[in-house]
Amino acid sequence: MSVDERRRVRRLPREVRERQILDAAVTVFSAHGYHNASMDEVSEVAGVSKPMIYAYLGSKEDLFAACIRRESATLLAAISQGVSLELPPDMQLWHGLRAFFDFVGAQRASWQVLHRQAISQGGPFSDELIAMRRQAISLVDTLLVRTATRRGLDEQSTEALAAALVGAAESLADWWLDHPDVPSKVVASRLMNLVWMGFGDLVDGNTWSPAEHA
Amino acid sequence: MSVDERRRVRRLPREVRERQILDAAVTVFSAHGYHNASMDEVSEVAGVSKPMIYAYLGSKEDLFAACIRRESATLLAAISQGVSLELPPDMQLWHGLRAFFDFVGAQRASWQVLHRQAISQGGPFSDELIAMRRQAISLVDTLLVRTATRRGLDEQSTEALAAALVGAAESLADWWLDHPDVPSKVVASRLMNLVWMGFGDLVDGNTWSPAEHA
Known part of the structure; x- marks a missing residue:
């Protein structure tokens, strides 16, 4: 990823990121159930790093409630x-x-x-x-x-x-x-x-x- | 409790005991919720010892399912x-x-x-x-x-x-x-x-x- 691309990715507004995360979480939770869903898969489907998911939306429980x-x-x-x-x-x-x-x-x-x-x-x-x-x-x-x-x-x-x-x-x-x-x-x-x-x-x-x- | 009384209590058929236990369990679960309900209270309300409850109906989870x-x-x-x-x-x-x-x-x-x-x-x-x-x-x-x-x-x-x-x-x-x-x-x-x-x-x-x- 070039510096320009990185900057563009980083610059995505928080709402957009949160939407990506929630969209991915709904897909993953409905496919595997709450217990079997992994934050790794949510991160992969969303294209957002796990630390960023935790920072924006909290724990797996918080994410499910959201x-x-x-x-x-x-x-x-x-x-x-x-x-x-x-x-x-x-x-x-x-x-x-x-x-x-x-x-x-x-x-x-x-x-x-x-x-x-x-x-x-x-x-x-x-x-x-x-x-x-x-x-x-x-x-x-x-x-x-x-x-x-x-x-x-x-x-x-x-x-x-x-x-x-x-x-x-x-x-x-x-x-x-x-x-x-x-x-x-x-x-x-x-x-x-x-x-x-x-x-x-x-x-x-x-x-x-x-x-x-x- | 006299020996005669003991024998009478012991002789209650299993179905009657189970009914007493389930009646008590419904009362206790609905009053306190599943998590806060205690097997001690079920035992007290039912007038049946805890070991007998476990023997007849299993764990707290089994009892709730029953x-x-x-x-x-x-x-x-x-x-x-x-x-x-x-x-x-x-x-x-x-x-x-x-x-x-x-x-x-x-x-x-x-x-x-x-x-x-x-x-x-x-x-x-x-x-x-x-x-x-x-x-x-x-x-x-x-x-x-x-x-x-x-x-x-x-x-x-x-x-x-x-x-x-x-x-x-x-x-x-x-x-x-x-x-x-x-x-x-x-x-x-x-x-x-x-x-x-x-x-x-x-x-x-x-x-x-x-x-x-x-």
Whole structure:
């Protein structure tokens, strides 16, 4: 490497380096799992020296937590951007679900790290995961479900529905990892049909009660 | 303790002892978490000596895994028993949801161990949890969703819907741990309304498509 090249490499801004490291870490963690992933491989894939990785992002544990934080922020941003508040509520939900499943489909490695790996590691990572779920529920509650409040559902009820919806989407995304041939749009459409055809009735004030069906 | 009393205590059948130990372990694990739970306290609460606990159920890790297996088997049995196949599908779903939320409500300690603790511990426990989720999805698929197959939904689609439904119920049960004042029936009814009023339309062949709403 010439002196000029060295200088150019060294001059890369910190954000760019961190992004390279995190991209590499997500790839390596999702391929080998947290325990079997080595910092040597992260360093090799990132093209960044191990001392620089430690200096920028800390230990392997810190690096994994940083991956979860970045990937969950990216996922939530993708959902937010997919949704446009001028749309009617069913189209908001549809766009939100499409954005979610498109993200999971395009970034299976991210989802593996976010979800399966973080759950299987436990400890501090499950705290990160719980924080991410809280944010997701709050986002869904704000974006989609509050629309229904104006139509008569109380606030606590919308939060519960948002929790159920987030759980359904997560679980379906997990199912999808084992059925990768199903297109993103089909998966999104299954959940849309399950919850919207229900939710649509709720919004119109049609509720189900056991008494009428006994 | 007299010789007679000693003999009576010693004569308790193994299943009874194991049940006492597991009951105590669920209480202690859910109160203190896996790491902080001590075998001394399990022994004290169970009224069974530590050597006998090790002899019957193994190490602390084995004991925790045995708790997850027993609690999940109990939960799945409660759901199966709650459902009667002669009922129409909506009443099957309603009884299944009631059984699930009644179990979680009555046995919050079990649910804590099953779900939050197992997730936060990771490792072998997340494998137990994943196995339990698979069984739950398969149960829901068999009991409830296949009904819909006869009305035109394909098999892979019902498995995906079962996964979504299990995820929604789990997530809502988790939300419920933080909102313990809401009655079991109200929580069950929220999920019923979300999914059945949707699912009901699906069963009748009414599906949602973005084209009609664009």
